[in-house]
Amino acid sequence: MTLTKKVKKKEQAKQGMFENVMKQFNAAADMVELNPNIRKILAVTNNELIIHFPVRMDNGEVEIFKGYRVQHNNALGPYKGGLRYHPTIDIDSVKALAMWMTWKTSLAGLPYGGAKGGIQMDPTKYSQSELERITRRFTYALGENIGPEHDIPAPDVNTNAQTMAWIADTYMSTKAPSERSKNQHVVTGKPIGSGGLEGRDRATGFGVYLTIKYWAESKQVDLKGKRFIVQGFGNVGYWAAHFLEKDGAKMVGVQDAYGTISNEEGISVDHLFEFTKNNKGAVVGFPDSTAVVKEDFFGIDCDICIPAALGNQITEDNAASIKATLVAEGANGPTTVEAEQILLDRGITIIPDILCNSGGVIGSYFEWLQNRNGELWELEEILARIDKKIREVFRRVLKASEDKNLDMRSAAYFIAIERIEKAYIQRGIFP
Template sequence: MTTATADLKKVTKKVPIIGMMDNVMEQFNSAADHINLHQSIRKILSITNNEILVNFPVKMDNGDVEIFTGYRVQHNNALGPYKGGLRYHPTVDIDAARALAMWMTWKTSLAGLPYGGGKGGIKIDPSKYSQSELERITRRFTFALADNIGPEHDIPAPDVNTNSQTMAWIADTYMSTRPPAERTANQHVVTGKPDASGGLEGRDRATGYGVYLSIKFWADKSNTSLDGKKFIVQGFGNVGYWAAHFLEKEGAKLVAVQDATGSIQNQNGISVEDLFKYSQINDGSIVNFPDSKTVDTKKFFTLDCDICIPAALGNQITKENAHQIKARLIAEGANGPTNVEGEKILLERGITIIPDILCNSGGVVGSYFEWLQNRNGEIWQLDEVMAKLDKKMKESFNKVFDYAINETVDLRTAAFCIAIQRIEKAYIQRGIFP
């Protein structure tokens, strides 16, 4: 299993995505109240623009036909084309897609990108299907979406259980349905593609690198060093692995990791690279890693550490476990890992949360770079990509940090306020048609 697909099993599958729409709406309304958002614009941003549901048949390897349900929710495009991932997971449904699409709107706005927000996927457990079946499912889903996606309209990207190969299949299928003269001009219909298919060098590590940068910027603002800091990671796929990789280079110490197969710890430190190599030859599993001991999954967030990185699915930190967390910093590598009730407890305890729409935005920034690269017919080198990502993330972090200080609010409220105000300004300047 590659790092691009390692998030397949890096979550506790028994925890469904429940209440995510309630969470995102409470977060939105709290920020909207703080900035006194215009009521008309509040109404617009409270709902999605489009919700696409498709049921499509696919022939399996044994000749049987199965029917799959796919979703694509397009929340808002006031700032540009819809942008957001496609995930393959049993918990995918319309409510989850709505919440994730709204988060993408705030995330792209906060990052200063010319995008709106979208999200979607297929309700499926990909581990139950062969590679050839997944290819046919992906291509048929792309065909079913038809003109609901496009390089200047809605640009999907990888998410949970999808990867660069998935994006290559989508791009090829989409381009094959275009007139011959337009096919190569539509390569940027998706981002997160393999390097040889128009992908961006370094896109695989962009999200995790962004998580690391957010933590580093927080440490700088707090006049503290990451050297010797203990951190734990939930999810050891692209996001968790790369965040841990860069943190370890700063001298921080990985002391515990959790995935769907179990939880391990070693307070003396776990080698990130050794664990990565171990997982590669063990079907992505971290269980029984040498020089580590097994931890009760329910007690993972109670482990002693300075920094906690939830990099799996949503609703992992709740009122049931928030009071037990020992970390002083939560860096949200996943989308919506902390629900509203859990967050209130953490803030009351003085624990800092770097919100998902800021912390994990390195991925969509990297996607923007890939989109530009394809659009302009360019090829960017890795050092150039990383330098641009560093600059973009620092600009966003400083804006959020300064706003939080000046307005005396937490970082999530600050991030939401900045993001929503940018969209509000666009509506005020453009007006509402007709």
């Protein structure tokens, strides 16, 4: 029994991310026999904010930007989700990402709901000073739509600790002096010196690695010598690869926005990372590697495939070419429902995004707690906390998968949606 088998296949046209997440939700809602009234609530977002705001560029000209913040659900706690800067962002993709965050925080057992946002732009076209002004102006425009006990943004695609520092400073500057220190946790993923968490930069990738490790343990598989490919070599892809390599696995293919490289003998993760620092972040041109046609990336011979870039990357067009026995979704929504069914029919295991990349939001939760309680934790303690949390969640999903004869995504959705349903039933619906 699979979640995707419950989805009626429409025409062969490619679907958007929101259509993808709604297919998953509707199939999961059928599977758990979700209360019809609660189903109506969870099928829509609570709030959708679209902001057009002006920013003066370095040359003195004013440019108008379009920003988004979608708050899907807060039944379990404050909205939580990243902000991304990317030209492909639109309202539907942000709605999909916000809904995935609701399932992710629920599955992880965190006291959060789901949100997502960002700005429709290519950040590589702007200077550092322009990016700062864009970020600060966007934060000011968001106003009270975010807040440390209401909606807590975090880094995502093309945003980082510096971005979060600008947001936190701008937001705190709008408060009375006596209240500013109480609002530091309006965002997570901040620099260490600005209240950030040790290890937050590697939390998501570390979580991806941990879920692969736990899967291997459950199958009595040794990761040493296993070959893996990574799509996206940012924080998530790099750290996942870093930890896998330490366990003896071998990276044989990498793809980023600039191109694809491979080497069946292995690519040094840290050497490639150092190379990208001096190559505008690109992997193309790395010594001892061969350039590969973009469309052939997923066909590289490997044991583990880690899509850690954008959504809808594994589709009906390339799913059949995947040679891995395990797909670990480091990105949000990298696999369409049609492609997933192809993979499952071929006996390929998928560790779903809401489990696989949950290390980031778990790390964010610890940062939020640290700021809220005025505590300071060391790196080893933080990684141990993330390890403990993800191990618990992975075991719960694996058990549900085995007990109910479900694939892992179906099992994860079952647990996540059931927890939210329970909260609504216990609290009731106002009025």
